[in-house]
Amino acid sequence: MTTQTVDVLDHSPAGTVLEDGQQTAHRPTAGGAKGTINMAQQDLVRHVPAGTGPAYWGPGERMTFLTTGEETGGAFFLAEIEVAPGGGTPPHIHHREDEAFQLLKGSLTIQVGGDTITATAGDFAFLPRGIAHSFKNTGNGCAKALVLTTPAGLEGFFTEVFDPATDRFAAPPPQSKDLIPRALAAAPKYGLELLPPA
Secondary structure (H helix, E strand, O other): OOEEEEEOOOOOOOOOEEEEOOEEEEOOOOOOOEEEEEHHHHOOOOOOOOOOOOEEEEOOEEEEEEEOHHHHOOOOEEEEEEEOOOOEEEEEEEOOOEEEEEEEEOEEEEEEOOEEEEEEOOOEEEEOOOOOEEEEOOOOOOEEEEEEEEOOOOHHHHHHHOEEOOOOOOOOOOOOOOHHHHHHHHHHHHOEEEOOOO
């Protein structure tokens, strides 16, 4: 494995050293400055052009994978969701991951613990693991958000349970009859606890 010089953006303290087996690389503190990274890090670089990435239909939403644990060394999973009016998830608990939402468009009503959050475009919501939560688009238009789970792994649940979205421009299809049984069967594998609707 060779060390390669590339442009990197880094805001870590000076002198940060990254270990990769026998290789060590130093990353500078100035954003955009030239630095060195090893080839294993280079393999983690990811670019997903708009309108691409694997997409799946969930309950009233389309989820597009932007990057998975396989691509981030297990660090995180990032997806974009588009939620139709009335769409959203039933109550559930993540026992392994923290989850965060950055609303890009529209609004979502998020139930977390005993609280209700109405998040609108520009808002951010962090939901730590172990707390029951759900969300629903209670508005009249489509809501769009970035959803981050850390560490990665939950994407396996979505690929196993949700239906592939072959037409990105179609309205959400009716929920398939076997989605709930698939979700109930797969949830324990992913540390996910599905709760009865509130």
